[in-house]
Amino acid sequence: MTAQPTEIATYNFAYLDEQTKRMIRRAILKGIAIPGYQVPFASREMPMPYGWGTGGVQVTASIIGPDDVLKVIDQGADDTTNAVSIRAFFKKVAKVAVTTETANATIIQTRHRIPEHPLNAGQVLVFQVPIPEPLRFLEPRETETRKMHALEEYGLMHVKLYEDIAKHGRIATTYAYPVKVEGRYVMDPSPTPKFDNPKMHRSPALQLFGAGREKRIYAVPPFTDVVSLDFEDHPFEVQTFDHPCALCGAENVYLDEVILDDHGGHMFVCSDTDHCEKRRAGGHHGHLAPETHLASEKTEPAK
Amino acid sequence: MYVAVKGGEAAIANAHRLLADRRRGDRSVPALRLDQIVEQLALGVDRVMSEGSLYDRELAALAVVQARGDMIEAIFLVRAYRTTLPRFGYTNPVDTGAMQVERRVSATYKDLPGGQVLGPTFDYTHRLLDPELAAGAEVETPAQRPVEPEAMPRVSAILAHEGLIEADGEMPLDHVPGDITREPLQFPMARDIRLQALSRGDEGFLLALGYSTQRGYARNHPFVGEIRIGEVELELDVPELPFAVPLGSIRVTECQMVNQFKGSAKAPPQFTRGYGLVFGQSERKAMAMALCDRALRASELGEDVVAAAQDEEFVISHSDNVQATGFVEHLKLPHYVDFQAELGLVRRMRAEYEARENEDKAEDKREAAE
Numbered sequence: 164m165t166a167q168p169t170e171i172a173t174y175n176f177a178y179l180d181e182q183t184k185r186m187i188r189r190a191i192l193k194g195i196a197i198p199g200y201q202v203p204f205a206s207r208e209m210p211m212p213y214g215w216g217t218g219g220v221q222v223t224a225s226i227i228g229p230d231d232v233l234k235v236i237d238q239g240a241d242d243t244t245n246a247v248s249i250r251a252f253f254k255k256v257a258k259v260a261v262t263t264e265t266a267n268a269t270i271i272q273t274r275h276r277i278p279e280h281p282l283n284a285g286q287v288l289v290f291q292v293p294i295p296e297p298l299r300f301l302e303p304r305e306t307e308t309r310k311m312h313a314l315e316e317y318g319l320m321h322v323k324l325y326e327d328i329a330k331h332g333r334i335a336t337t338y339a340y341p342v343k344v345e346g347r348y349v350m351d352p353s354p355t356p357k358f359d360n361p362k363m364h365r366s367p368a369l370q371l372f373g374a375g376r377e378k379r380i381y382a383v384p385p386f387t388d389v390v391s392l393d394f395e396d397h398p399f400e401v402q403t404f405d406h407p408c409a410l411c412g413a414e415n416v417y418l419d420e421v422i423l424d425d426h427g428g429h430m431f432v433c434s435d436t437d438h439c440e441k442r443r444a445g446g447h448h449g450h451l452a453p454e455t456h457l458a459s460e461k462t463e464p465a466k
Numbered sequence: 467m468y469v470a471v472k473g474g475e476a477a478i479a480n481a482h483r484l485l486a487d488r489r490r491g492d493r494s495v496p497a498l499r500l501d502q503i504v505e506q507l508a509l510g511v512d513r514v515m516s517e518g519s520l521y522d523r524e525l526a527a528l529a530v531v532q533a534r535g536d537m538i539e540a541i542f543l544v545r546a547y548r549t550t551l552p553r554f555g556y557t558n559p560v561d562t563g564a565m566q567v568e569r570r571v572s573a574t575y576k577d578l579p580g581g582q583v584l585g586p587t588f589d590y591t592h593r594l595l596d597p598e599l600a601a602g603a604e605v606e607t608p609a610q611r612p613v614e615p616e617a618m619p620r621v622s623a624i625l626a627h628e629g630l631i632e633a634d635g636e637m638p639l640d641h642v643p644g645d646i647t648r649e650p651l652q653f654p655m656a657r658d659i660r661l662q663a664l665s666r667g668d669e670g671f672l673l674a675l676g677y678s679t680q681r682g683y684a685r686n687h688p689f690v691g692e693i694r695i696g697e698v699e700l701e702l703d704v705p706e707l708p709f710a711v712p713l714g715s716i717r718v719t720e721c722q723m724v725n726q727f728k729g730s731a732k733a734p735p736q737f738t739r740g741y742g743l744v745f746g747q748s749e750r751k752a753m754a755m756a757l758c759d760r761a762l763r764a765s766e767l768g769e770d771v772v773a774a775a776q777d778e779e780f781v782i783s784h785s786d787n788v789q790a791t792g793f794v795e796h797l798k799l800p801h802y803v804d805f806q807a808e809l810g811l812v813r814r815m816r817a818e819y820e821a822r823e824n825e826d827k828a829e830d831k832r833e834a835a836e
Contacts (some may be wrong), residue, residue, distance in 0.1 A: 213789045
């Protein structure tokens with residue numbers, strides 16, 4: 164005998180109630196109007212824990228409609244557990260079409276990466292942000308950091324970057340590398356590797372950032388200047404890798420290190436799984452590519 | 467040969483299937499019913515309602531059983547549900563002076579109007595495990611007192627006329643009470659907002675902070691003016707109707723802490739107050755909340771802020787256990803992209819360091835040879 168679920172609890176389309184979605188959309192619009200400015204919003208509890216993408220999920224839930232095609236990545240990959248979980252969440256509560264193909268998605272929710280495939284006008288990239296405040300580790304108090312932003316008082320950040328150079332000979336920030344948006348607000352691009360920072364600059368896609376636990380939303384509208392902080396004599400530079408991807412042979416992409424054995428054997432592969440699969444399907448091969456042809460599901464239609 | 471890991475979806479589904487199995491446990495043991503939890507684990511249900519900010523025993527009981535008894539997980543389940551509910555309106559302020567009191571004690575007066583009523587308390591029980599309970603012994607019916615015709619006045623009201631204890635405090639007439647479930651928290655915050663945050667704050671966190679004030683970190687000499695537990699009426703103003711509509715009653719615990727205060731540039735010597743109010747029966751939480759509330763009034767009363775419990779941004783930013791558990795546990799999520807970025811940096815810095823070391827050694831050798 165199976166128990167019938169009771170009517171004890173029911174949920175709206177895309178989980179959030181419509182009042183809440185409107186509140187979040189207002190915050191998004193304000194964020195778009197003031198690029199890089201952190202808009203406080205009344206973040207809700209979500210059915211996944213704070214710190215697991217609740218900000219991004221709320222942004223996505225507020226903008227998604229039945230015709231959208233959603234892609235969710237974590238660490239660049241569609242198949243990491245949290246990405247799978249968030250994708251399954253929207254499949255369940257919004258019954259939207261989902262895809263792993265960057266070019267086919269209308270909304271891409273991401274944690275820690277920007278896809279390698281260039282984004283187009285009309286696409287929305289939603290970032291999950293743990294700590295939205297770029298000055299937080301220099302000044303723990305919100306009351307202070309808000310003042311610093313208001314006064315455009317970013318000296319502390321430049322001193323930090325300078326001290327890095329003095330101590331280590333280089334800026335020792337490799338991810339969540341601070342950027343200046345449209346010449347005004349210093350912004351945390353979320354913990355993406357600095358490799359991805361240049362992709363944000365003048366991107367044709369709308370970039371939205373949601374920090375659920377910290378209750379902040381911010382935005383970079385299409386074609387907005389996003390400049391990584393640096394010094395004339397120590398210009399910003401991205402990570403480079405000594406090898407191409409071992410599976411698809413791609414160069415100038417971000418690579419993950421995969422441990423192969425316990426004797427120090429390792430290989431480097433694309434962090435962006437969709438990009439890697441596309442290239443291999445297109446006949447590119449890295450030196451460790453398996454012979455078998457890759458068959459993976461791409462797009463699942465809306466239900 | 468490495469092949470990109472696939473099958474996250476199946477792994478997650480299987481993990482959840484196993485979780486459901488473990489939650490149910492041995493199938494030969496009868497499954498818990500929600501009414502059993504509501505009736506027999508009532509204080510656990512109360513905590514979930516209080517920190518989950520939703521007064522619904524049945525849903526709280528469902529959350530407790532679904533969470534396998536993990537309180538923070540249960541609180542999280544309730545919060546994630548209540549946040550989806552539309553807000554229809556706000557009830558009128560609850561009058562705890564008109565409470566149907568089941569328990570009321572004061573530590574500042576031996577006797578007072580309405581008397582001391584112990585009610586269903588663990589106080590003075592000897593904490594001896596009860597083998598008879600394990601054997602399923604029958605429980606006596608409780609003694610009953612006649613219903614009090616008069617409501618019990620609150621201790622703060624009794625004391626107020628002497629002027630030695632501060633009044634309830636006043637807000638400007640045009641002050642609209644905030645709502646932390648609808649508006650983002652911003653610092654510094656008004657006391658109404660702070661009390662809301664404390665009321666849903668983690669019992670353990672507030673307990674530890676309250677305790678720290680007793681041990682000298684922002685000591686403020688507290689006395690329990692009064693603790694009362696019982697049912698209060700809820701009423702809602704409906705625009706179409708000329709009277710307030712009764713919605714029913716809820717059970718709450720209220721604590722009025724009275725604190726000695728030597729006076730400051732801002733306020734004369736008097737007894738000040740800290741306030742605690744939580745859903746259900748939880749004296750520990752209500753008392754801890756009152757201690758923290760008083761400590762957090764430091765700047766309002768012109769006291770030096772010297773300890774963690776007095777620091778509003780510190781206390782309120784970290785009191786929510788749903789937020790805290792999420793962010794602590796998110797460290798389990800993959801971070802290999804960031805880790806890779808750091809690994810690359812450390813490798814480069816390490817290589818430079820070793821090159822320098824080798825250079826220095828070579829230099830030393832050369833010097834020694836010379």
